[in-house]
Amino acid sequence: MKIINDIETNGLLDQLTKIHTIVAYDQSTNKSYSFCPQQINEAVLFLEDAQELIAHNGF
Numbered sequence: 001m002k003i004i005n006d007i008e009t010n011g012l013l014d015q016l017t018k019i020h021t022i023v024a025y026d027q028s029t030n031k032s033y034s035f036c037p038q039q040i041n042e043a044v045l046f047l048e049d050a051q052e053l054i055a056h057n058g059f
Contacts, residue, residue, distance in 0.1 A: 001026055001028055001049060001050050001051050001052075002026070002027040002028060002050065002051065002052040002054070003024050003025065003026055003027070003046075003047060003050040003052070003053050003054070004024065004025045004027065004054045004055075004056075005022060005023065005024040005025070005047060005053065005054070005055050005056070006022070006023050006024075006055070006056045007019060007021070007022045007023075007055075008020040008021045008022075018037070019037055019040055020037065021034060021035065021036060021037070022034075022035040022039075022040065022043040022047075023035070024043070024046065024047065033046065
């Protein structure tokens, strides 16, 4: 699974206190996913499943 993802927060890593959303796109299925702040753990588990992860504003 090749996933492209983006994360929206209130600051960069050294100042981060809130995650607003995480969005991901699975290139193999052409399906998009959106995770709200209450779903952060679910988003992390989803991203950990990726064979290849391409991130914008990621680490």
